[in-house]
Amino acid sequence: MLLLPALPQQLTVRGTNDAAPNRLNNPCCGLGHVAQHSVHSAKLQSKAHSQQPSRPSRSRRLQACVCGVLAATVESRPTILVSEKLGTPGLSLLEAYGNVDQSFDLTPEQLCEKAKTSDALIIRSATQVTRAVFEAANGKLKVVGRAGVGVDNVDLEAATEYGCLVVNAPTANTVAAAEHGIALLAALSRNIAQADASTKNGKWQRGKYVGVALAGKTLAIFGFGKVGAEVARRARGLGLNVIAHDPFASETKAAALHVKLVSFEEALSTAEFFSLHMPLTPGTKGIFGTEAFSKIKKGARIVNVARGGVIDDVALAKALDDKIVAGAALDVFAVEPPPADHPLVGRPDVIVTPHLGASTIEAQEGVAVEIAEAVIDALKGELAATAVNAPMVPPEVLAQLQPFVTLAQGLGRAATQLVGDSGFTDVYISYTTPRSDDLDTRLLRAMVIKGILESITTSTVNLVNADLLAKSRGLRIIESTVPSEGRGVLTSMAVSLGTGSSKFSAALDYRQRVSVAGTVKDNHPYLIRIGIFDVDLALEGTVLLCRQQDRPGIIAAVSSVLASNDINISFMSVARLDSGQDAIMALGLDHYPSDSCIQKIRGVEGIAEFCISTSS
Numbered sequence: 001m002l003l004l005p006a007l008p009q010q011l012t013v014r015g016t017n018d019a020a021p022n023r024l025n026n027p028c029c030g031l032g033h034v035a036q037h038s039v040h041s042a043k044l045q046s047k048a049h050s051q052q053p054s055r056p057s058r059s060r061r062l063q064a065c066v067c068g069v070l071a072a073t074v075e076s077r078p079t080i081l082v083s084e085k086l087g088t089p090g091l092s093l094l095e096a097y098g099n100v101d102q103s104f105d106l107t108p109e110q111l112c113e114k115a116k117t118s119d120a121l122i123i124r125s126a127t128q129v130t131r132a133v134f135e136a137a138n139g140k141l142k143v144v145g146r147a148g149v150g151v152d153n154v155d156l157e158a159a160t161e162y163g164c165l166v167v168n169a170p171t172a173n174t175v176a177a178a179e180h181g182i183a184l185l186a187a188l189s190r191n192i193a194q195a196d197a198s199t200k201n202g203k204w205q206r207g208k209y210v211g212v213a214l215a216g217k218t219l220a221i222f223g224f225g226k227v228g229a230e231v232a233r234r235a236r237g238l239g240l241n242v243i244a245h246d247p248f249a250s251e252t253k254a255a256a257l258h259v260k261l262v263s264f265e266e267a268l269s270t271a272e273f274f275s276l277h278m279p280l281t282p283g284t285k286g287i288f289g290t291e292a293f294s295k296i297k298k299g300a301r302i303v304n305v306a307r308g309g310v311i312d313d314v315a316l317a318k319a320l321d322d323k324i325v326a327g328a329a330l331d332v333f334a335v336e337p338p339p340a341d342h343p344l345v346g347r348p349d350v351i352v353t354p355h356l357g358a359s360t361i362e363a364q365e366g367v368a369v370e371i372a373e374a375v376i377d378a379l380k381g382e383l384a385a386t387a388v389n390a391p392m393v394p395p396e397v398l399a400q401l402q403p404f405v406t407l408a409q410g411l412g413r414a415a416t417q418l419v420g421d422s423g424f425t426d427v428y429i430s431y432t433t434p435r436s437d438d439l440d441t442r443l444l445r446a447m448v449i450k451g452i453l454e455s456i457t458t459s460t461v462n463l464v465n466a467d468l469l470a471k472s473r474g475l476r477i478i479e480s481t482v483p484s485e486g487r488g489v490l491t492s493m494a495v496s497l498g499t500g501s502s503k504f505s506a507a508l509d510y511r512q513r514v515s516v517a518g519t520v521k522d523n524h525p526y527l528i529r530i531g532i533f534d535v536d537l538a539l540e541g542t543v544l545l546c547r548q549q550d551r552p553g554i555i556a557a558v559s560s561v562l563a564s565n566d567i568n569i570s571f572m573s574v575a576r577l578d579s580g581q582d583a584i585m586a587l588g589l590d591h592y593p594s595d596s597c598i599q600k601i602r603g604v605e606g607i608a609e610f611c612i613s614t615s616s
């Protein structure tokens with residue numbers, strides 16, 4: 001059945017010309033039951049919105065809109081699984097909002113089992129959130145919160161496919177990581193760890209642990225992001241000359257910190273100290289391998305507080321053996337904890353810490369609060385500012401677009417259900433807007449896709465995965481903007497599907513696309529065009545759509561069939577191309593008609609085609 005939502009308790013009658021509305025009030029049209037009902041509804045019209053008891057308040061509707069964006073609607077208290085130690089202030093926030101299950105050291109199987117009943121999962125670096133976790137959760141898991149920066153332990157592709165938002169806490173541990181980097185740098189240059197162990201062992205080896213100066217040397221930072229920049233700031237205070245390699249860093253930011261940006265090769269061949277601060281990605285995995293060590297300045301010392309995987313451990317061990325690299329300080333490992341036979345951990349020229357970069361009391365409290373707030377926001381359906389796998393929509397843009405979110409989804413849904421058997425691949429979305437130059441359409445596009453896909457896929461469709469799902473289903477989204485007058489963000493939207501056939505041929509436009517257009521009035525979505533017919537109907541509920549000859553008696557005949565089946569008409573909208581030509585009529589129904597009622601409507605003379613929609 002066609003799904004074309006309509007709003008009860010709303011009378012709207014508008015034709016393609018001024019004559020159409022008069023038809024309703026003209027007894028000659030033989031409206032009977034409809035006319036009476038329409039008069040009743042017309043009296044209600046001015047109060048229409050206040051007379052919709054089943055309709056949620058505006059704020060709830062807007063909330064629901066955004067929940068739909070992320071599909072993060074959680075009816076009762078959500079279950080929040082915390083799989084690693086989290087700072088108390090963050091835990092308190094979570095406990096006030098949901099049921100917190102703190103279960104540490106879970107096996108992969110236990111994590112999958114718990115994911116089936118968890119709305120949110122909060123992790124640090126030790127929990128591997130693999131595809132299997134998302135598969136097991138099968139849509140239940142709405143958000144994964146990483147209480148820290150690196151999300152390399154989360155299968156982002158799988159999260160996105162399953163519509164699970166991934167958020168992180170990107171700022172609260174920056175200083176801690178930078179301080180740990182500096183601590184390791186100092187320890188490495190002065191053999192602190194080795195000398196400490198030796199002295200505690202009863203020895204006094206002053207000659208053995210002579211160090212090297214930092215002041216006057218060059219430090220090369222790889223990854224000039226948040227941590228890298230903080231390390232640079234501190235290193236300069238220690239008298240180091242700082243250069244950095246980061247293909248994506250800004251010259252201005254570097255210049256402000258007196259840091260010269262250089263190529264990978266120049267950094268390798270110039271510096272005495274190296275500090276790694278890039279993320280682990282396919283592009284950085286093993287970047288410090290045999291080739292890099294063959295170019296590195298002899299006697300270099302390396303600090304890694306980023307991720308173990310960026311260094312090829314075997315290649316570093318060889319460079320240490322060959323005295324090309326004089327020492328290394330490692331906080332992170334490709335596999336944590338590292339295995340007993342790790343080629344670097346036991347070496348006297350390597351110092352190690354067990355992934356302590358973010359482990360200060362202050363940083364842990366900070367990330368805990370940062371992630372708790374992000375996860376709670378996401379569970380409430382709000383767009384998180386630290387989303388890793390979804391476009392970030394700034395709050396001011398969101399506020400402007402919110403009323404159009406339901407409209408966009410409703411148009412996608414309505415257009416799809418008007419399509420015939422032939423299917424479609426091309427989706428044309430047109431935005432009529434006074435802001436054609438800077439309209440951010442990502443949110444609305446996602447909602448159109450959600451409307452299109454929700455009836456043809458069991459996958460959760462939301463802002464996170466809409467584009468991906470559309471692509472994987474072979475849909476081509478073509479967006480355009482049409483300039484309009486006014487000051488709002490959007491005047492109207494249209495969705496057209498490139499298909500030659502429709503269940504309701506009146507829905508085809510001049511280009512033979514199934515086409516619907518809508519707008520928002522008083523924060524409620526309305527359909528304003530179906531095919532080439534102008535209409536005016538609220539985009540909710542159950543609607544009977546008919547194409548009929550434009551002559552007296554047909555509307556009355558249909559309404560009398562409905563009346564005899566005790567089906568109330570909540571509104572109607574009639575449109576016609578011209579007098580005596582085809583017309584379409586949309587009737588809002590309080591109930592879905594029975595099969596026998598549908599048969600009777602089919603039998604009404606003069607009805608060329610009809611279909612019934614329901615939004616539920």
Ligand SMILES: NC(=O)C1=CN([C@@H]2O[C@H](COP(=O)(O)OP(=O)(O)OC[C@H]3O[C@@H](n4cnc5c(N)ncnc54)[C@H](O)[C@@H]3O)[C@@H](O)[C@H]2O)C=CC1
Nearest residue numbers: 150177223224225226227246248277278279305306357358
């Ligand atoms: N050991 C620990 O406990 C901690 C480790 N970290 C790790 O430190 C790293 C940096 O964190 P943030 O500075 O917060 O991230 P960030 O995103 O602010 O900075 C990363 C920088 O790396 C750069 N980058 C990307 N690819 C690169 C490449 N091929 N070569 C050079 N630079 C490249 C990016 O352009 C970016 O500027 C991350 O891997 C994070 O997981 C962060 C906090 C604590």
Ligand SMILES: O=C(O)C(=O)COP(=O)(O)O
Nearest residue numbers: 124125147148149150358
């Ligand atoms: O934030 C990061 O990227 C970190 O590596 C910190 O990891 P942790 O939260 O201490 O397990």
